[in-house]
Amino acid sequence: MMKQQIQSLFSLPLLFILLSHCTGISAQGPAASPKAGPIADAPAPPGPTNVTKILEKSGGFDLFIRLLKTTQVDGQLYSQLNNSDSKLTILAPTDSAFSKLKSGSLNSLSDSQKDQLLQFHLIPDFLTMSNFQTLSNPVRTQAGDQFEFPLNITTSGNSVNITTGLVNTSISGTVYTDNQLAIYQVDSVLQPYGIFAPKPLPPSPAPAPEKAKPKKKASSPVAAVKSAAGSVVCDLSRNGLASIGVAVVFAAVMFL
Ligand SMILES: *[C@@H]1O[C@H](CO)[C@@H](O)[C@H](O)[C@H]1NC(C)=O
Numbered sequence: 001m002m003k004q005q006i007q008s009l010f011s012l013p014l015l016f017i018l019l020s021h022c023t024g025i026s027a028q029g030p031a032a033s034p035k036a037g038p039i040a041d042a043p044a045p046p047g048p049t050n051v052t053k054i055l056e057k058s059g060g061f062d063l064f065i066r067l068l069k070t071t072q073v074d075g076q077l078y079s080q081l082n083n084s085d086s087k088l089t090i091l092a093p094t095d096s097a098f099s100k101l102k103s104g105s106l107n108s109l110s111d112s113q114k115d116q117l118l119q120f121h122l123i124p125d126f127l128t129m130s131n132f133q134t135l136s137n138p139v140r141t142q143a144g145d146q147f148e149f150p151l152n153i154t155t156s157g158n159s160v161n162i163t164t165g166l167v168n169t170s171i172s173g174t175v176y177t178d179n180q181l182a183i184y185q186v187d188s189v190l191q192p193y194g195i196f197a198p199k200p201l202p203p204s205p206a207p208a209p210e211k212a213k214p215k216k217k218a219s220s221p222v223a224a225v226k227s228a229a230g231s232v233v234c235d236l237s238r239n240g241l242a243s244i245g246v247a248v249v250f251a252a253v254m255f256l
Pocket residue numbers: 050051052053056078
């Protein structure tokens with residue numbers, strides 16, 4: 001009995017090690033289950049708000065949820081909302097919003113473009129419907145750069161209108177709101193210029209450094225001439241000093 005128990009105690013971890021080595025299973029899977037257990041069982045600590053859970057419950061956001069999962073932005077949101085100081089507004093496109101996209105346009109995006117597209121739907125602020133009136137445009141999103149990723153939000157009457165320059169839409173419903181997180185339904189995917197129609201860079205001092213480069217090269221021969229001249233001067237003065245020295249010595253000898 002004892003021997004058998006000991007054997008099984010040894011063989012289980014051994015088997016796991018072998019399995020994880022042979023099949024590339026990471027320790028994450030098995031390690032996660034004991035962690036998930038107590039969190040799910042204990043109702044006391046509510047934990048961070050789970051965005052995908054809210055969207056699942058609401059229904060009609062299957063494609064948005066799938067994109068959140070494949071890009072792992074769902075995990076990012078989970079840890080973002082774990083910080084009670086961080087505020088967030090999500091503009092969540094419905095399944096019919098995704099179906100309006102040109103076919104294949106989502107599949108043609110790289111992983112980082114998919115990530116950027118999602119960040120563009122996230123405003124790092126908690127906005128109630130009345131807050132939208134006070135926004136100044138362009139609105140800051142988590143996609144960053146407001147030149148490539150401009151998002152303008154205006155209100156007229158009860159409607160909150162959103163434009164990216166490529167897409168005009170408006171908020172068509174409130175999915176969820178607490179004091180930290182607001183989720184609104186939008187009926188179009190917000191397509192940013194930066195991904196769907198990259199704008200040429202604006203005329204800026206950017207070309208200046210390129211012009212400066214040849215200048216630098218041109219200036220270096222000048223510098224070489226200067227330093228050469230400098231050394232010539234130096235040599236001359238040295239010769240001069242030397243000759244003065246020779247003259248002094250000669251004079252001294254003459255006087256003796
Ligand atoms: C959030 O909820 C979804 C759906 O209920 C679940 O699959 C996922 O594991 C949850 N995420 C976290 C980090 O708990």
